[in-house]
Amino acid sequence: MSPHPTVAKTITARPVIACHECDLLQRAIAVPPGGVARCRRCGGELYRAAHRRLDPTLALVLAAAVLFAVANAFPIVGLEIQGIRNVTNLFGAVQALWNQEMRPIAALVFLTTILMPAVNLAVMIYLLLPLKLGRRPAGLTVIMRVLQSVKPWGMLEVFMLGIIVALVKLTHFATVVPGLALWSFAVLTLLLAAAAASFNVRDVWDRAYPAPRGEVRA
Ligand SMILES: [Zn+2]
Incomplete structure (x- = not known):
């Protein structure tokens, strides 16, 4: 059991993503369908919205x-x-x-x-x-x-x-x-x-x- 369940929950819900271009660590955000999340510092593409269909x-x-x-x-x-x-x-x-x-x-x-x-x-x-x-x-x-x-x-x-x-x-x-x-x-x-x-x-x-x-x- 984690001593800080709120913190642990936040970390699970919003994973940390490293930018492929400049290595800046950022918390993941929700992206609308067809949208792209970009790096705050260099504008590089971090990830695209998940299709949820494999x-x-x-x-x-x-x-x-x-x-x-x-x-x-x-x-x-x-x-x-x-x-x-x-x-x-x-x-x-x-x-x-x-x-x-x-x-x-x-x-x-x-x-x-x-x-x-x-x-x-x-x-x-x-x-x-x-x-x-x-x-x-x-x-x-x-x-x-x-x-x-x-x-x-x-x-x-x-x-x-x-x-x-x-x-x-x-x-x-x-x-x-x-x-x-x-x-x-x-x-x-x-x-x-x-x-x-x-x-x-x-x-x-x-x-x-x-x-x-x-x-x-x-
Ligand atoms: Zn970057």
Whole structure:
């Protein structure tokens, strides 16, 4: 039991937020829907109003997980040269790079197009599914940190651009047959961007630690 219940209640109701730009600590305030809270000193954006709805993000992430599985299971592209057809999936391409002594590139492609997107999707599902069911996922703080560090490493859109350029060049001397995985990757890139846009960190904290009844959380 806290010796100063009033103080403790105030702190719980109005968390302290550090400005990303100038580190000034400020108490959170309630923000109207669509509104933005800005730093008192530098005017930097502190946070946006919470949507309080995680369902659209969860739906996008689950759809992205299915597409990610399809994109990795099926051939990404087939090449036909003089009647000989060669197909490969993404992991096969990574293996080919590895075997051709391009190991740093193989590792980078594996990291940015397979491992990090997989970890990102797994973490998002681990986070959002229990919250949807009304439970707080174990290790929430650690998971949020993992999510922040994984995010910049997922580079599927860069990979997609690279593939398009490579395919256009390859059409000069081989017949290029786009595989199911290529279309899946294209849609997956859009889904991941939509999921990232609809994901609001404050919604997660609000759902995990709901404000007491009658209080408006910023
Ligand atoms: Zn500031």
